[in-house]
Amino acid sequence: MKFTKMHGIGNDYVYVNCFKETVKDPSAVAKFVSDRHFGIGSDGLILIKPSDIADCEMDMYNLDGSQGAMCGNGIRCVAKYAYDYGIVNKTSISVATKSGVKYLDLSIRDGKVSMVKVNMGAPILQASLIPVVSEDEQVIDAPIEVNGQTYRFTAVSMGNPHAIVYMDDVDGLDIEKIGPSFESHVNFPDRVNTEFVRVIDRHTVQMRVWERGSGETLACGTGACAVAVSSILNGLVDRNQPVTVKLLGGDLNIFWDESDDQVYMTGPATTVFDGEIDLGFLGE
Numbered sequence: 001m002k003f004t005k006m007h008g009i010g011n012d013y014v015y016v017n018c019f020k021e022t023v024k025d026p027s028a029v030a031k032f033v034s035d036r037h038f039g040i041g042s043d044g045l046i047l048i049k050p051s052d053i054a055d056c057e058m059d060m061y062n063l064d065g066s067q068g069a070m071c072g073n074g075i076r077c078v079a080k081y082a083y084d085y086g087i088v089n090k091t092s093i094s095v096a097t098k099s100g101v102k103y104l105d106l107s108i109r110d111g112k113v114s115m116v117k118v119n120m121g122a123p124i125l126q127a128s129l130i131p132v133v134s135e136d137e138q139v140i141d142a143p144i145e146v147n148g149q150t151y152r153f154t155a156v157s158m159g160n161p162h163a164i165v166y167m168d169d170v171d172g173l174d175i176e177k178i179g180p181s182f183e184s185h186v187n188f189p190d191r192v193n194t195e196f197v198r199v200i201d202r203h204t205v206q207m208r209v210w211e212r213g214s215g216e217t218l219a220c221g222t223g224a225c226a227v228a229v230s231s232i233l234n235g236l237v238d239r240n241q242p243v244t245v246k247l248l249g250g251d252l253n254i255f256w257d258e259s260d261d262q263v264y265m266t267g268p269a270t271t272v273f274d275g276e277i278d279l280g281f282l283g284e
């Protein structure tokens with residue numbers, strides 16, 4: 001299987017061009033290639049496929065083999081791959097995902113994509129659609145008990161579920177302990193991605209993320225969008241201004257446009273290397 005290793009501010013995936021390659025069992029391939037000791041090493045697997053409704057389709061899998069409906073860092077890399085490897089030859093493109101078609105604008109430097117702006121769509125706040133168990137229609141600054149301690153969280157879906165928790169000491173957090181407990185909490189029937197956030201000023205926040213199916217990653221694009229929306233809803237940052245979200249792997253610029261209710265994410269996309277791997281033992 002030919003592949004390309006790419007990352008969006010350190011959130012790395014193995015990308016496969018399914019215009020040319022066939023992957024029979026993506027879950028098994030994701031688990032194998034993601035392994036940082038016995039595989040290629042990544043947060044998961046992303047297949048770039050032909051689409052009838054967009055320029056291409058993104059089909060993404062987490063490190064544990066589970067399928068994700070949306071990936072913010074991944075979709076910027078899909079756009080870079082599509083342009084740099086000649087699937088498209090225009091700078092405004094569309095990508096189909098399991099959470100709908102997304103529209104992207106590409107910035108070109110030296111003939112290759114360097115930055116991508118993505119219309120990530122409208123945030124979903126309705127509890128039943130996220131999904132999160134609640135008697136209220138929306139979950140904003142609500143209490144939740146995890147590992148015997150009460151936290152307050154806000155729930156937002158950006159096509160995938162996020163729980164946002166504010167705290168002062170994000171750097172000192174034992175995320176390996178608390179992350180899995182949020183992920184598998186009974187109140188999140190589809191599991192959840194959890195962002196632990198410190199507010200720096202009225203337009204800047206810092207976050208660490210525990211991703212559903214992949215554990216702690218250096219960045220999460222959908223998570224950064226959910227954090228910006230949550231921070232506006234909680235009155236912690238200014239509305240109608242871009243929010244800089246500082247993640248372990250770098251910064252993302254997020255703008256929730258009140259006029260059309262769309263969330264716009266801007267950030268880099270990077271190619272690491274091309275490779276080829278024999279997956280015959282998996283039946284591929």
Ligand SMILES: N[C@@H](CCC[C@H](N)C(=O)O)C(=O)O
Nearest residue numbers: 068071072073160220221222
């Ligand atoms: N890293 C991603 C999100 C990947 C999917 C997520 N773990 C899920 O299962 O919902 C991003 O950049 O958005």
